[in-house]
Amino acid sequence: MNQPLLVFNESGIYCQQADVYIDAWKPVNKCIVTHGHADHSRWGHKKYITHHNNVPIIKHRLGEITVSGKKWNESFTINGVRFSLHPAGHIVGSSQVRVEYKGEVWVFTGDFKTEDDGLAEPYIPIKCHTFITESTFGLPAFKWEPQSSVFNDINTWWSINKQEGKTSVLFGYSLGKAQRLLHGLDTSIGKIYTHGAVENMTDVLRPMYRLPETIRITRDTSKEELKGNIVIAPPSAHGGTWIRKMVPFTTASASGWMTFRGARRRRAIDKGFVLSDHADWDGLLQSIENTQCEKVIATHGYTEIFARYLREELGMDARTQQTQFEEEGAEVGSKTESGVHE
Template identity: 80%
Template sequence: MPKHPLLIFNTKGIYCKEADVYIDAWKPVDKCIITHGHADHSRWGHKQYITHHNNVPIIKHRLGDITVAGKEWGETFTINGVKFSLHPAGHIVASSQVRVEYKGEVWVFTGDFKTENDGIAEPFELIKCNTFITECTFGLPAFKWTPQKQVFEDINNWWAANQTENKTSIIFGYSLGKAQRLLKHIDPSIGKIYTHGAIENMTQVLRENYDFHQTIRITRETTKKELLGNIVIAPPSAHGGTWIRKMVPYVTASASGWMTFRGARRRRAIDRGFVLSDHADWDGLLETVKATGAQKVIATHGYTDIFSRYLREEMGLDARTEKTQYEGEQGELESKKEKEDEA
């Protein structure tokens, strides 16, 4: 085994010294393995990117002209004697965990992950390891997700009820991940599905590898009459802007894990909140940690102190925290390019 930890945390990101490669670095580096396309994990400026091949068009759309190599699930690639492989994280489409093996020692970095199969992202794959680096965005017992099927029944019923009142339904979700999950599971038999430009552009990138319902891009020519009774999927950044005024009368909703707390809905001036997250809940986090067989756990972002203390005191694990620049759901906001897209 190496004399020092296989993966270390420095000012640039998560670093493997033996391979001279970073994982989800937040400052420019020569070579970086990218878990998924959200802005806090996929930064601009690296000389070489390595990621799952379905994530290649996503990060090219967001980052522009980059040098990137795509890998298959489970494909082993060796760098200076260190074995790496990517495995589904279930977080969003093409999201990966990174398995790192060197001289008999195995580490796994989850990036962000979700244990519930949402029917669109490649389902989470459990990987046995010695050390497990995990997010804990929702690492509190208060976070316990309702099964997705029930959540989408509630969303579809909400839309249908608004339609009977001849109102436009506007639901907010991040342009990469949550928006496509909504598109996959809302019921097109109720009405037409309209999208904000940033969401439509990202969805078009993904259609090559994933299947979604038909959508209609909202443009300057789209009229209020066309929207009435139908549903609009928009990024959170569109709420409160001039873009939304053409849709009166409308009813708003947000799909987020933070909707667990009623105060979050009030602060965002949202009419309805649906608890729908692309991250593991408390039970999912604990069950995953236990199933990996890891004796060492590092919590990187979220409720790190509370979660790691629980692992130490209640599960007897060697658990600690590390500071990173990953932001959980806040890091899932639109990229600069998408913010500039016109509706």
């Protein structure tokens, strides 16, 4: 093709032939949205297209919007360009976007992870000519342990805290990470309490996904009720007056950044669990191989290092592209609550 099928401009990732954006960061007429995190689903578009499991999520977060939901692998054509959504495995309802025009196929991953967490629809590699990938954890240092091992550590930590008469406070973003944590907790140890932002989002997801019973923390919730149990809260709740009612408590964060000890110290938490909703180094490389792509565009994270490795070590046609997607670890606002991803 003379002109790339997808280009990057001041508003986002744009398909000129179809006059459609993907995960636009400025208001546009029509936007395909990969998932519900605030850096990928922005407020202000006239029309939204997304997977049907993501429809209630973005309606909850963005308010009244015009949105149409699609099924996995369902093709829809706009001005001759064929689009379809495929599981990304990042969080519940997250998708990759396949774009095809005159035999040319591009895939935009959005955010993705390759391990099946048992809750989000598992990632499926899609063959393409050009692969636009995140590289949030595009360094060899990032290699994830199996989820079962991590949750064994989390549940052991909770059990020990209970024996010591402490409340366990575990931080994870209200959309995605929080529900993954809920799904992996051993409810035989005790009760699960939730911050209001986590409970609100979990209520939205319960009709579509199997999640354990939780108890919303209110002003009337006492220290004695919380003692020995576990609380799931967004990182933004750490350090506020809200957490004082949990004394004595111990804190932990579940994030890929917990690979580095310094990240735990900076967040002033007691314990770190390496659990990410993004692909690790090996997952990124394996995904690229599975697509059989000819070109790779790295959009956010360790883009320069990752693209250089692809070029110099693997001989691939790889480059970087700056976007306005947030790096993991920062929370950004929406109309109803904050939270992006880990």
